[in-house]
Amino acid sequence: MPVVVPSSLLPAAGSPAFRGRIGRDAASGHYAVPHRYRLHVAPADPDCLRIAAAHGLLGLDTVLPLHVLPERPDAPDGSYTALRPLYEASAHLYTGPAAAPVLADTWTGRIVSTHVPDILRDLALRFRGDGPDLLPEEHREEIDALADRCAHDIHRAAQHAGELGLDGGAEEALDTLLAALADLDARLADRPYLLGTGPTLADVHVWGALVRLDTVHRWHLDAGALHRIAGHRALWAYAQRLAAHPAFARHLDTEALLRRHRAHCRGREAAGAAIRIVDWDASRR
Template identity: 30%
Template sequence: MAYIATGGSYDRDMNYIDDRAQPAADTYRLIGARACPWAHRAIITRRLLGLEQSISLGLTGPTHDWKSWTFDLYPNSIDPVLKMGQLRSAYLNRYPDYPKGITVPALVEIESQAVVTNDFRTMVKDFCTEWTHFHREGAPNLYPEELREEIDEVANRVFHTVNNGVYKAGFAGSQEAYEKAFNELFESLDWLEERLSDRRYLVGNQLTLADVFLYPTLIRFDMVYHNHFKCNRNKIAEMPNLWGYLRDLFQTPGFGDTTNFQQIKDHYFLVHTDINPTGVVPVGPNPASYYAAHDRTELPGETWGANGTAPGPNPSEESFSDDEKGAFA
């Protein structure tokens, strides 16, 4: 996590390595973490589009120190492809004096073992628009040209007030900054609640990047942000449309099967010792609640994943235990 605190407000450092990867199979390794919401959107997109056969996935553990995310899910805590124990090594292979935070997601060139980009904004869009030759048959068009302006408009508000808004509240250094972030967050959640009252997805009648970008925050909200970041006006489970929408996405292949509740909680409650000095990790919520039936199929919007169009098992990740694969453990 990289941020700059100014005047009590939390300002995320958005200056990333913004190079673009030239699409090529078996050339890059996507380094992510089940715990990180920014990495989660890249992992979801990769799976929805079927890029598992072109871009391998390396997963770090949920906890880390100030220096680096580490590959402690693997035997001997070494990434089996990059042959390194810390993601920091890939950043130093690119810039020997790299001065900024070591973030995920990161797209690493396998041959040079150097980070090409860690810009989660362009990375995910490029997966949709530049890697089309490698998309699997039946993959959804997550960023259709006719909807891009609206997708970007919705995603921009969601990013500033919801995705990053929970961090602005949680890491606020003053009461004024906290209340400003808190109010903006719930104004947007109320707006989303209303928007989803008569449509299944955020933009158009189909799954898009707008949904991919919102999901990682919503799935973490009740288990982390509500209490850990003091975003406690209400839970997502207390907002009928958002709660049904979240369950709908969670039950869609590519979303729930890339979600790991325990790793999410371990990250926030063990890494943020300034907020949670005891290191006690909450037990709840019960994952079963996310499998509950919903009525979202009655709203306008196609059911993606039906008729055999959902992604199948990913053989390249079979080495992970069930608990490391996702919430379905």
């Protein structure tokens, strides 16, 4: 049965975090079997985009179908109508938003997980098949650390730095962001992927963070900050290269990402909005 986190631990968006996991065998309840599960994602959401990229790298279209939702929820409370039955079946008297992503069990009609890190781990560990090893055991701690750095030192730091100096910590946040980018840039100086010669979840996390940075956060940063961010040439060349990979490119729509962001963002636009670091759509031409 999926586990619902107590309301005191829920994210600000108000959607409950279902934390069921895919186990190793039948005794786990939710075990890895072809065609039992379905992923519901809205790739205009950066978290869903990461899941779609991992799904593509593993080649899971047949084994674990991907249901792609519209870029914006179709209900006034931010819900997807198509997901409402899953939420109502999974939580007694549920009245909150029905949000993506969702890993659903088609046998029971209930949600296994809405927790992005757990979904990514279970895809990599339980549904790998003949696909690449996205979560090699010797690198798991490092991948988790990079995921955490993407969340805090890139995403959150960019948000704070984009406050246009209204907060005294904006410059400190920019320094944190630039230090994280410099570290990643140095890692990529002599290798095609962050941890070697093949893609892992580290690349999924970092690529998703870079897409969000250049697609969404740049609109709230000044031109000077954007030029400093763009100066990490190995990192942005890597991002462009991954954008041409079919698994990353398939569900990438930067305009949809921006429209979804603008639908709920009231931040001020800055001069950095005019500076585009990567031509994310080049591979589609």
